[in-house]
Structure formats: structure tokens, C-alpha cells
Amino acid sequence: MKIASWNINGIKARLPLLLEWLSDEAPDVALLQELKSSDETFPREPIEDLGYNLETHGQKGFNGVAILSKLPLEDVRRGLPGDPEDHQARWIEATVVGERALRVCCLYAPNGNPAPGPKYDYKLAWMDRLKAHARAFLKGEETALMGGDWNVIPEPKDAANPQLWVKDALFLPETRAKFREILNLGYTDALRAITDAPGIYTFWDYQAGAWRRNNGIRIDHHLLTPQCADRLLDCRVEKEMRAREKPSDHVPIWVELDL
């Protein structure tokens, strides 16, 4: 089973490239972030016409996440639990019904800049809620995957130029510590289970020729429960997508599971 996570930065602007990618690469499951669309205006039909079941959790203009699956989706949860006052559309999870059930979570973690400040406080609180929710998958010994735009640069080797990020919410020690806390519960960073190579990036800013200079960062991740990690065959980043016409600033990150 091939699963991809991709921050598309606007479903409206990215629809032609998304449809071409779905047709050519045919992921079994695709986790999309930054739809920037309400559910009412989300272009469901062209995606469903390619054979995908589709569950969205949208928000007008900002955020928004979706799960696409060739297999049926069940037990959909929208919104990260832990704060009924939080209405930002950053989390959706569902069960992919195959020979073995797989719980997939699609997340768009808060950016958190500028730090310090209320946006950074929200980022850290959101990660605490994610940690609490992540414990439940472990306790249930579920085959589960949490994929998406984590907005965390885990280590210096995950940035082309780490010193550019030392005061950024994506790389502050407290941010990286929260990410490690979640890993240390028992999760596997799928890419790091495959390779410890530096210089693998999933995001290049539109500004200042970041792509041309390969000034990238690795902030999109798949975290796997032990039962899921036991099934991991491969993990790779589809860097070529950043060189396409009218690209997102993120590229897809893939996992292949023996499911």
C-alpha cells in the first residue's frame, strides 16, 4: 500500500497538478493539507472520478485537510481532540478498510511564527494535544500512521542552512523537544527508519530563490506506531514535484507499507 502526504497550498490553485499526480502516481491513500477551501467549495467530483473515496475537513481561506483513499474509509474523526474552542481545521483521521485495518491521520500543525507570542503558544499547546491523542493509538496497539505537515525541523541536518532557522518556531529547541516527546512514546519517523542521510527536504520557500539554491527544510513527516512500523517497506520524498510548473512550496512524502 502506497501512502503519500502532500501540503498542496490551495486546492483551487493546485487542482490541475493534483489530478495529474493522482492519475500518474496512483497513491492508494493521499493525505492533503492546506486546502484553503470550505467543504462546500471543495472540488470533489474530479477527484472522485479518479476512483477515490474522499473525506474533507475544510475551512474558508485557511488550513483544511483531506484524506483520499481507493479503499473505503470508515469512522472519520474531524478536529484534534482536547480543546472544544479550537475550530482551526488541522486534523482528520479515518480507518482505511482493507485486509488489515489501517488508521490514517492527516495533520497540518500550526506554523507558530512569530515566536515567542500567542501563535507559538498555540503551536506548543496543539502539539501537547497531539501527544495525548497519539498515546491512545499506542495503548490500543493500533496499526496507525500520522502523516502531514508537522511544521517541525527535527534536526540540524534537516535544514540546508540551520543557522537561518535558530529563532524560527519550526526549529526552536522547545518545538523539537515536543516532536521528540511524541517519537519517544514509541513512534517511528518513517524516513529516518530508511536513511540517516542529511539534505532530504520537503519544503522550499517561494521567496529568495530557495528552490534554485536548494535552501530547503524537512518538515513533512510520517510517524508510525510499532504495529505500522513493522510493515514499513520504504519511505521517500518526491522532490521532482518542486520543479513542476505552478508547484506547491511542499512536495509529497511517500511511505510504502506491507498491507
Next chain:
DNA sequence: ATGGTTGTTTAACAA
């Protein structure tokens, strides 16, 4: 050191 870009939506804001 500064500025640089894109998307949603139409003047900012977010990233």
C-alpha cells in the same frame, strides 16, 4: 542586512 513569493481574496494576512 534586506528582500524576496504565492494563495486566498480584494487589503491584508498567512506562510
